[in-house]
Amino acid sequence: MEQRRLGDSGLWVSCLALGTMTWGRDTDQHEARDQLLAYAEAGGTLIDTAASYGDGDSERLVGALLDNSVARADVAIATKAGIAVRRGERRVDVSRKALLDQLDDSLDRMDLDYVDLWQVQAWSDDAPMDETFSALDHAVTSGRARYVGVSNYSGWQTAAAAVHQRSGAARVPLTATQVEYSLLQRGAEREALPAAGRLGLGVLAWSPLGRGVLTGKYRGGTPADSRGATSHLAPFVDPYLDDRSRHVVDAVCTAAEGLGALPLEVALAWTRDRPAVGAAVVGARTAAQLRDVLGSDDLVLPDEIRAALDEVSAVPLGYPERMP
Template sequence: MQTRLVGATGLRVSSLGLGTMTWGRGTDEHEARDQLIAFAEAGGTLVDTAAGYGDGASEELIGSLVGDVLARDEIVLATKAGISRRSGARRVDTSRGSLLRALDGSLKRLGTDHVDLWQVHAWCDDVPVEETLSALDLAVSSGRAAYVGISNYSGWQTAQAATWQRAVPSRTLLASTQMQYSLIAREVEYDVVPAAQALGLGIFAWSPLAGGVLTGKYRTGIPGDSRGASSDFGRRIETYLDDRGRGIVEAVCRAADGLGWSPLQVALVWVRDRPGVTAPILGARTCAQLQAALGVAELTLPPEIEAALDDVSAD
C-alpha cells in the first residue's frame, strides 16, 4: 500500500485508514484483532478512533491489541475529542479543559503516552475557536500529541482555524481535517477542499462508501444483517437511497462491470484519488469486507471512467 504525507507536514500515513467507530460495540475483540492484523499485513498504518466512540470502548479495545497484535511504532494512531454521549444525548464540548481531560482519558485507554494525530471532533459555537485551538497547542507542547487536526468543520470554520494557527509562529499548524466524502456526499468540494488545499491540510474521508450504499448491497432492498437494518445507521442509509443516490450506485455498478472490478473498488478508488485527499477511512463490519477494500491498493481508475462518475454524481 502506498503512503502519503498528511497535508504540508512530515507525517506519513497509509493511503487507506482503518476506522474503528463500532469497535467495542458491534465489533468484538476477535473481529477487531482480525481486522487489525489484515490491515497491517496489507501495509496499512493509519488507525483512527475517537474518545466518543462507544464512550471510550473503541479506544480501550485498540489499547488492548496494540503491543499484542503489533508494536505501537508500527501504526499511526489518531483519535478525536469534543463529542461525548455519556449523558445519553450527543454533547459537543470543545473547551480547553474538556478537550485536555478527554485527551488524558484517551491516552490511558489506548495505553500510550502520546497519539500521532489528535483531532477536534466537531465545531462548537459556544466556545471561542481560539480557546479550542489552544488545547491543540498544549497537547503538542506537552508531548501528548505529535500532530493535530480538525474534523467536521465547514469551509469557513476550516479557514478560520487554520489561519489562526498560522498567525503566530509559536502555534501548532493544523495537519488535517476529517470530513464525510464519497461519490454520494461531495459537498466538501465547494469549500472545505479548497480551504484545506490552500492552507496545507490533508483530508481524511470518512464514510467513503456512503455506509455501504456504494457497494451496491442496497440495490434491491435492505439486507437484515446490514448496517441499513440497524437502529444506529438505518436512518442515514435511507437518506442515500433517493433517486440521485440510486442513479450514482447504478453508474458505479456499470463501471465495475466494465472494468471487472467490484462496485466497492470503483467507489473507493474514486475518493482515494480525489485532489487533496490523504486517505479514506474504512469502517468495515467484518474482516472479509475490510480485505475486499484493501484490494484497491494497486488500482487506478481510467480517466474516462473517473470523468463519467464525476458527471453523474455532480449536484
C-alpha cells in the same frame, strides 16, 4: 499500500486508514484483531478512532490490540475529542477543559503516552476559538500529541482555524481535516476541500463508500446483516437510499462490471485518488468485509470512467463558489 505525506506536514500515512467506529459495539475483539492484522499485512499505517466511538469502547479495543497484534511503532494513531454522550444525549463541548480531559481519557483507554494525530471533532460557537485551539497547542507542547487537526468543519471554519494557528509563533499548525467525502457526498468540494488544499491541510475522507451504500448491497433492499438494518445505524444510512443515490450506485456498478472489479473498489478508488486526499478512512464490521475493501488498493480508474462518475455525482456549484 501507497504512503502519502499528510498535507504540508512531515507525517506520512497510508492512503487507506483503518476506521474503528464500530469496534466494541458491532465489531468484537476477535473481528477487530483480524481486521488489524489484515490491514497491517496490506501495508496500512493509520488507525482512526475517537473518544465518542462506542463511548470509548473503540479506543479500549485499539489499546488492547496494540503491541499484541501490531507494533505501536508501525502505526500512527489518530483520535478525536469534542463530542460526548451524556445521559443519553449527544453533546459538543470544545472547551479547553473538555478537550484535554477527553485526551487524557483517550490515552488511558489506549494505554499510550501520546497519539500521532489529535483532532477536534466538531465546531462549536460555545467556546472561543482561542480557547479551543490552545488545547491543541498544549497537547503538542506537553507531548501528548504529535500533530493536530479538525474534523467536520465547513470551509470557512477550516480556513479560520488554519489561519488562526498560523498567526502566532507559539501555535501549532493544523495538519489535517477529516470530512465525509464520497461519490454520494461531495459537498466538501464547495469550500472545505479548496480551503484545505490552499492552506496545506491533508484531507482524511471518512465514509468513502457512502455509509456502505456504494457497495451496491442496498440495490435490492436492506440486507438483514447490514448497518441499515440496525436501529442505531439505520438513520445514518437512510439519507443515501434516495433516487439520486440510486443513479450514482447504478453508475458505479456498471463501471465495476466493465472493469471486472467490485463496486466498492471503484467507489473507494475514486475517493482515494481525489486531489488533496491523504487517506480514505475505511471501516468494516467484519474482517472479511475489510479484505474486500483492501483489494481496491491496486485499482486505478481509467480517465473516461472517472469522468463519467464525476458527471453523474456532481454537486451543483453556484454563487459564491462560482462567479456569474
